[in-house]
Amino acid sequence: MKIISNPLVLKQHLKDIDKTAGFVPTMGALHEGHIALIKHAKEENEVVVVSIFVNPTQFLAGEDLDKYPTKDEADKKICELAGVDILFFPNAQEIYSQDEVKICAPNVRGYVLEGATRPGHFSGVLRVVMKLLNIVSPTRAYFGKKDAQQLNLISLMVKQFFMSVEIVPVDIVRDSDGLALSSRNVYLSKEQRKEALKIPKSLYAASKLISKNILNTEKIKEEIYAILAPLETEYVEVLSRDFEVIDEVQIGNSIILVEVIVGETRLLDNIWL
Known part of the structure; x- marks a missing residue:
């Protein structure tokens, strides 16, 4: 594995x-989720490049x-063990x-959901991803x-800036x-981790409702909120x-997203339907 730090090199x-x-x-702070991304990259390309960079522009004050x-x-x-060619x-x-x-980030999509509580976060994300790509x-x-x-937002940026790269989504690893x-899971205490399990539990409950043909989004959200409380x-x-x-819910074209604070740790999860 070759390690390079200079962008031009x-x-x-x-x-x-x-x-x-x-x-x-x-x-x-790589984990099995990152390894899954690397495996997909190895299967579909001749060379695999991984970058490690804690990007300061996507963190807000505090x-x-x-x-x-x-x-x-x-x-x-x-x-190295995962078979990365260039780090x-x-x-x-x-x-x-x-x-x-x-x-x-776009004025609407970049300032809703996570962007509503972290204004400017996605501008920092897009800024570094543009550079890295x-x-x-x-x-x-x-x-x-x-x-x-x-x-x-990254997919939107690539599309709107006519960039010659295919963005490949990879399933969540649990x-x-x-x-x-x-x-960020390392921040959780044992008790907080137990509480955090309400997150996947709520998404599973939502999928059960949908399997019973309960598709109204407000009813689904009520169920999730009740479990997360x-x-x-x-x-x-x-x-x-x-x-x-x-x-x-439109099966094949919907996504349920949640963001929860456990202790002081911000956790994201979702389910694609």
Whole structure:
């Protein structure tokens, strides 16, 4: 495995080898969810590139940038064992400059759901993803479905900026107890983790309602809220996969999204229908 930190060196290296490239951008603290992304990339491309970069522009004031989990040596070993060809490991000075041209999230889609409580977050996400995609110029880039709003906005950016990359969504990977894997799960105490299990439980209950042909979105949301109580729930929404408001679930084109605060930890989950 080749480790590169300089963006221009990586860009030239990939240009010289001239092979199809699968790209997995991460913020490190790798887990089985990231490994699933890498496996998909390996199956569909000649070269696999993984980036590890804790992006400062997507953290708001008072958020957990300084304590975001980092496991650099462990992450390198995981990438090596997973068969990654190139690990891109830049620092912020190599990615950002003092007087930046900026990309902003759309005024509506970027400021609802997670964007409503974290204004500016998705501008930071799109800003770094645009840079990373331009550096790597991959054939395909792989993103987990757990961050569904992020996935939607990145796909929209690629479409609207006519970028030559295929965005590949990959299914959520869950722990044995059903909790969606996340680097932030390490923040949870044992008791908080038990409480967090209400999240997948609520989504399972929603899927059971839908299997009984109860498709009204308000009834589904009521059921989810009832199971999540008394957790601090930021939102529960049932939308089309284009993130449009719907009154009834449309099988094959709907998604239920939840965001919950457990202790001080923000947890996202969803189910695609």
